[in-house]
Structures are given as C-alpha cells and as structure tokens.
Amino acid sequence: MNPEIISVVLLPFLGTTLGAAGVFFLKGKMNLGLQRSLTGFASGVMVAASIWSLIIPAMEQSEHMGKLAFLPAVIGVWAGFLFLLLLDHIIPHLHLNSECPEGAPCGLGKSTMMVLAVALHNLPEGMAVGVVAAGWLTGNESISFAGAMALALGIALQNLPEGAIISMPLKSNGMKRGKAFGYGVLSGVIEPIGAVLTILLANWVVPILPYLLTFSAGAMLYVVVEELIPEMSEGEHSNIGTVFFAVGFSLMMVLDVALG
Secondary structure: OOHHHHHHHHHHHHHHHHHHHHHHHOOOOOOHHHHHHHHHHHHHHHHHHHHHHHHHHHHHHOHHHHHHOOHHHHHHHHHHHHHHHHHHHHOOOOOOOOOOOOOOOOOOOHHHHHHHHHHHHHHHHHHHHHHHHHHHHOOOOOOOHHHHHHHHHHHHHHHHHHHHHHHHHHHHOOOOHHHHHHHHHHHOOHHHHHHHHHHHOHHHHHHHHHHHHHHHHHHHHHHHHHHHHHHHOOOOOOOHHHHHHHHHHHHHHHHHHHHO
16 A cells, blocks of 8 residues: 555544544543534534535536436435444444433443444544545546545544544543543544555445445434534533534635645
C-alpha cells in the first residue's frame, strides 16, 4: 500500500487519538456546553461529508442513467440507513447520551458498551474513506487524491470531538486518565480496519461504486440523526450545538470544494 493511501487511511484514526488525548487536560467533569459543541460540530462535518464527498460524486458517476441518475443514490442511502438500523439492534451498546436502563443487558459494562457504540458509528466512516480511496486507486475520473484526502481530513476533524466524547466522560466518572484514553483510542480502531478491507476489495467495489458511496453516506446520516443530534439537544434548551453544527458543516464543505 503506497504512502498516500496510508496517510488517507490513518488520518481519521489520528483524529480519534488526538481527541481522546484531551482527557489529559481535563480538570473535573466535562462541561455540558462543551459536549454539546463537540457533538454539534461532529454532526455538521458528517452531514457535509455525506453530501459533498459521497452523494454528489455518486450521482455524477450515474449521469449516464439520465433521469434515473438519482436511483443508485436513493438505493445506497436507504441500504446504509437499514444496515445501521440492523446493527443498532443486534450489537449490544449504549446510546451516547444514555445510562444502562434497569433490566437491560448491560453486563459488558457501560465503558465497554460506550466504546462499542462509537466503534459502530466509526464503521461507515472507515468504509467511506476506503470506498473513496479505492475509487481513486482504480482511476475513477470523478475522484481525486485531494478529494480522498479532504474526506479523510473532514472525518479526522469530526473524530476529534468523538474521541473526546468517549474519554472525557469516563475520566469525569472516576476512571484513570490512561485507561480513559485507551478506551477512546480503541473506539477508533475499526476505521482503518474498515478502510483497508474496502481497499483490498477494490476490484469488487469499483463496479458498484455509486451504491457504496451513498451506502456510506446513508450510514453516516443515520448516526447523526439517531445519536448525535439528540445528544447535542439534551437537557435545557441551548443553541450552542446548532451553532457548532453550522461551523462543522461549513468547514467540511469548504475543505471538500477547495481540495476536491
């Protein structure tokens, strides 16, 4: 695997690691306003990445279908939504803003289940990076290395608050800093694994690239709607999460258009 692809694959994981490292600077409990800001920012980045880096390129690649060029995008987005919905039901995990409900199967422990929750969310992000990288490697005209790097950088930026959202609350609840950092890093391991596996399957990926791009978009949008938006709106009414959603969305849009 060439160095350019390695940098694309590892960049999102680096974002998660740096975000988790915020636990070493945390004093006391994590501020609710900060948590809302981080979650809103992550949501905005993911929505913009889904549109500009995944859905629009997929529709451009389907232009030969004429008025039916929307079809792969619709099918892919729905497939991504339903896939995450299925995983949400069959994999034991906690939602990011929840406690173990009474009588629920929380035997794995809340910390482990929180890591499972974020790892579940990171799966479509890793696949998205892998799909775009595979498209660039195989010479797809609508995907450039700069575009692949823009997506990886955007997801890395989104992973900064995501890594912090894992490690900082664990530290606030009494866990040692090193262990809380380890949990945050562990939650991001699925991303490079998913990306590498997708790249290795490039010969099978390319013929259905528009469907896979929008599959990743649908899965990412599911995460935003199901998990991140409810978390950034939790508790007393506040607009800070909404403002940072706009910040994240604008930043990712600029990155993708400028670099893509």
